[in-house]
Amino acid sequence: MKKVTIALDGFSSTGKSTVAKRLARELGYVYVDTGAMYRAVTLYALRKGYIGETEKNVKALIDDLPQLKLSFQVNFDSNQSEIHLNGENVEGEIRNLRVSNKVSKIAAIQEVRQKLVEQQQKMGLEKGIVMDGRDIGTVVFPEAELKVFMTASPEHRAQRRYKELLERGEDITYEAVLKNVQERDYIDSNREISPLRKAEDAIEFDNSNLSLEEQFQAIYKLALEKI
Numbered sequence: 212m213k214k215v216t217i218a219l220d221g222f223s224s225t226g227k228s229t230v231a232k233r234l235a236r237e238l239g240y241v242y243v244d245t246g247a248m249y250r251a252v253t254l255y256a257l258r259k260g261y262i263g264e265t266e267k268n269v270k271a272l273i274d275d276l277p278q279l280k281l282s283f284q285v286n287f288d289s290n291q292s293e294i295h296l297n298g299e300n301v302e303g304e305i306r307n308l309r310v311s312n313k314v315s316k317i318a319a320i321q322e323v324r325q326k327l328v329e330q331q332q333k334m335g336l337e338k339g340i341v342m343d344g345r346d347i348g349t350v351v352f353p354e355a356e357l358k359v360f361m362t363a364s365p366e367h368r369a370q371r372r373y374k375e376l377l378e379r380g381e382d383i384t385y386e387a388v389l390k391n392v393q394e395r396d397y398i399d400s401n402r403e404i405s406p407l408r409k410a411e412d413a414i415e416f417d418n419s420n421l422s423l424e425e426q427f428q429a430i431y432k433l434a435l436e437k438i
């Protein structure tokens with residue numbers, strides 16, 4: 212079977228990562244969650260107090276970028292790949308609303324994108340990869356053999372995310388999650404560098420009314436046609 216590159220892009224909380232993880236498992240491919248990389252950089256900036264997008268803070272973050280090391284390591288208990296920031300496992304900290312509320316601003320910084328895109332492209336050199344994000348089909352792997360662009364209504368996505376966060380014990384309201392989803396959609400779609408948009412050759416996939424199983428089966432079928 213030939214190895215290909217699969218790019219899954221779309222709005223926040225469309226369930227991309229759930230489908231991408233399973234797809235990678237079934238195909239024996241590597242899965243890369245690029246959102247986790249932008250989130251880890253945001254956590255770093257928050258910890259350093261570089262938040263509040265003043266020129267000084269943005270410059271301080273840019274100056275630190277060369278020392279910032281991101282890597283993915285498999286947790287053998289859960290069998291999931293987890294992100295490490297300078298050697299520290301930060302997987303548990305990057306999904307909270309504090310990081311979610313700032314990540315789109317950090318992801319709009321050109322130097323941050325340049326660094327992360329380079330690393331993503333290296334990870335995909337040998338193909339056999341499923342990568343999810345916002346600019347995978349447009350910027351990171353414009354030559355990907357399969358590109359899927361996932362959408363769902365903001366309310367469906369916020370509901371999904373709200374449930375996930377509640378299950379993880381976070382103290383939040385549905386309204387706060389919906390607001391965050393809408394704000395990230397806006398910033399991600401309107402930023403100057405690599406705005407979120409569907410690649411011309413991507414297959415659009417609205418999953419508002421599909422079960423996880425239905426989504427997976429539809430995308431898996433598309434993948435099988437390419438390999």
Ligand code: C5P
Nearest residue numbers: 223245246249314315318344345346395
């Ligand atoms: O995928 P996730 O929702 O975890 O991504 C968090 C944020 O990271 C997005 O809202 C977006 O601002 C940014 N992002 C990006 N490009 C990617 C992946 C994520 O700008 N490829």
